[in-house]
Amino acid sequence: MVDAARRRVVARWAVEGNDVPPQRLAGEGLWFISSARGSLFRADPEQQRLVAVARNPVPVECRCLAAAPDGLLGTDTYDCGFAFTFDPRSGRHQDHGRVWLDDHRCNHGPAAFAGSAGRTLLANHGEATPTLWATDCLTNRHWRVGGPAVQLVRFTDGTVW
Numbered sequence: 001m002v003d004a005a006r007r008r009v010v011a012r013w014a015v016e017g018n019d020v021p022p023q024r025l026a027g028e029g030l031w032f033i034s035s036a037r038g039s040l041f042r043a044d045p046e047q048q049r050l051v052a053v054a055r056n057p058v059p060v061e062c063r064c065l066a067a068a069p070d071g072l073l074g075t076d077t078y079d080c081g082f083a084f085t086f087d088p089r090s091g092r093h094q095d096h097g098r099v100w101l102d103d104h105r106c107n108h109g110p111a112a113f114a115g116s117a118g119r120t121l122l123a124n125h126g127e128a129t130p131t132l133w134a135t136d137c138l139t140n141r142h143w144r145v146g147g148p149a150v151q152l153v154r155f156t157d158g159t160v161w
Contacts, residue, residue, distance in 0.1 A: 064111035
């Protein structure tokens with residue numbers, strides 16, 4: 001909560017995850033929704049935090065798919081620009097965050113896991129200015145690699161061409 005006239009933060013609440021900022025829903029109670037993926041939050045005033053109570057498990061269309069040597073699957077989503085991985089053995093998925101906030105749509109293209117451990121996901125992002133991005137699936141960091149890729153090939157040593 002911000003006091004705009006005095007230019008200061010009055011209270012700061014914590015929010016789980018790395019969703020876009022939730023907006024308060026009209027009506028009774030303190031309910032909030034994040035429109036990017038459809039996460040529903042309830043306010044916990046005692047803890048000064050928003051707690052996720054429901055999330056859309058299949059948020060948006062995926063336009064690329066990569067498979068790591070150990071079987072981990074990776075994808076980037078179209079409408080929100082988030083990177084996700086899925087482990088078919090455990091059934092567990094992990095959200096690695098929004099890749100590029102300013103032009104976040106993922107255009108069609110390839111994806112590949114890079115590195116000896118296969119934990120860096122490469123995929124195109126951006127419709128207005130498409131570029132190739134890397135996501136470190138351990139630290140959830142993202143960085144631009146270069147121009148958009150038409151094809152990506154992973155070699156056995158972990159390099160991607």
